[in-house]
Amino acid sequence: MNTNQKELIKATVPILRTNGNDLITYFYQRMLSNNPELKNIFNMANQANGKQQNALSGAVLAYAENIENPSVLINTLKSIGNKHVSLNIQPEQYDIVGNHLIGSIKEVLGDLATTELIDAWTCAYNELAQIMIGIEAEMYQKTNNKKGGWKGWRTFIISKIVKESDEINSFYLKPEDNKEIADFYPGQYISVSAFIPELGHKQPRQYSLSSYSNNEYYRISVKKEISQNTTPDGIVSNALHNKKEGDVIEVSAPAGLFFADPEAKNPLVLVSGGVGLTPMMSMVETNKNALQKNQTVWIHSCRNENVHAFKETIEKLNNENTWLTSFVFYETLPESETNAIEGRIDLHQIKEEILIADAKYYICGPAIFIKVQYQSLVALGVNRENILYEEFGPQLLSLN
Numbered sequence: 001m002n003t004n005q006k007e008l009i010k011a012t013v014p015i016l017r018t019n020g021n022d023l024i025t026y027f028y029q030r031m032l033s034n035n036p037e038l039k040n041i042f043n044m045a046n047q048a049n050g051k052q053q054n055a056l057s058g059a060v061l062a063y064a065e066n067i068e069n070p071s072v073l074i075n076t077l078k079s080i081g082n083k084h085v086s087l088n089i090q091p092e093q094y095d096i097v098g099n100h101l102i103g104s105i106k107e108v109l110g111d112l113a114t115t116e117l118i119d120a121w122t123c124a125y126n127e128l129a130q131i132m133i134g135i136e137a138e139m140y141q142k143t144n145n146k147k148g149g150w151k152g153w154r155t156f157i158i159s160k161i162v163k164e165s166d167e168i169n170s171f172y173l174k175p176e177d178n179k180e181i182a183d184f185y186p187g188q189y190i191s192v193s194a195f196i197p198e199l200g201h202k203q204p205r206q207y208s209l210s211s212y213s214n215n216e217y218y219r220i221s222v223k224k225e226i227s228q229n230t231t232p233d234g235i236v237s238n239a240l241h242n243k244k245e246g247d248v249i250e251v252s253a254p255a256g257l258f259f260a261d262p263e264a265k266n267p268l269v270l271v272s273g274g275v276g277l278t279p280m281m282s283m284v285e286t287n288k289n290a291l292q293k294n295q296t297v298w299i300h301s302c303r304n305e306n307v308h309a310f311k312e313t314i315e316k317l318n319n320e321n322t323w324l325t326s327f328v329f330y331e332t333l334p335e336s337e338t339n340a341i342e343g344r345i346d347l348h349q350i351k352e353e354i355l356i357a358d359a360k361y362y363i364c365g366p367a368i369f370i371k372v373q374y375q376s377l378v379a380l381g382v383n384r385e386n387i388l389y390e391e392f393g394p395q396l397l398s399l400n
Contacts (some may be wrong), residue, residue, distance in 0.1 A: 148157025148180030
């Protein structure tokens with residue numbers, strides 16, 4: 001891009017701040033109408049609730065604001081790249097997106113969309129697309145070269161289903177071809193793709209791996225989301241909960257930047273809300289099998305005892321191992337005796353236990369939960385560089 005084009009991009013920042021979401025909403029409508037095959041890739045629930053539009057409009061704004069030095073967004077781009085690789089996004093699909101994005105800019109801005117502005121945004125998009133294609137090509141190559149790795153979708157069999165709570169079932173997935181599967185870091189996820197008859201097409205979803213890495217199976221633990229309206233919220237989780245042992249499902253190789261390095265010796269402080277405990281379960285199981293047994297403090301919050309997945313497993317680990325200390329917060333306490341604390345997580349209440357030298361802090365749960373816990377850790381003096389978080393769904397938070 002030349003200097004004049006960069007200035008034109010920066011000049012659109014005020015428009016993106018005020019009308020960016022309208023532009024992106026129009027873009028998605030345009031693209032999915034003209035290329036309905038992409039409904040197999042895009043999460044239509046997040047289209048219905050507007051989260052995908054908010055995430056992309058925020059990303060476009062961030063790119064425009066940093067057009068002079070887009071390298072500052074590299075960590076965000078790598079995170080997006082991981083999602084794209086897990087969905088088997090191909091380079092030619094960037095052309096489809098680009099054509100509809102530029103077409104949307106023309107149609108929404110009308111007379112404001114001068115030839116020079118359209119040329120500038122076309123150049124900007126093409127440069128960003130090439131960055132993303134390069135990032136993803138490297139990820140594809142790395143995954144494909146890994147022992148047991150593969151590219152794209154692979155058929156797995158649901159070998160076992162275990163009820164973990166009133167809402168959460170664990171699904172043990174084994175490859176149909178009985179060949180090796182790729183290992184993963186504790187905290188990473190896989191994508192699964194299932195045909196949804198009500199929609200008439202496939203829908204992919206990312207689910208955190210909830211076990212330690214092994215060469216026999218992957219385990220995901222899925223909350224059955226109950227929709228309160230006519231949008232397709234929870235339609236994939238409900239489809240999974242309706243599946244039986246022996247059913248098949250398509251799976252992509254493990255991906256994600258939210259993980260604990262099994263070789264690191266840092267203490268771990270894990271903060272989870274609801275089904276956000278799934279990647280933490282992988283971290284704890286991995287630590288159990290590690291030689292160094294890193295000091296671990298796990299703080300978990302959920303509505304009540306009945307929806308607390310892996311409750312007995314964690315209690316047993318906590319009682320049998322000195323390296324693990326766990327705290328549980330229930331909004332509603334059971335009538336029976338319990339060690340749980342009533343209410344929602346208050347990290348200041350247990351600051352002596354969680355302020356540990358050289359610790360790495362991991363947060364997972366709903367967006368508002370992550371934001372509150374993140375701000376609490378910062379207020380307690382924890383360095384932002386030592387705080388990592390996983391936001392399920394489109395990236396709406398930019399706390400770091």
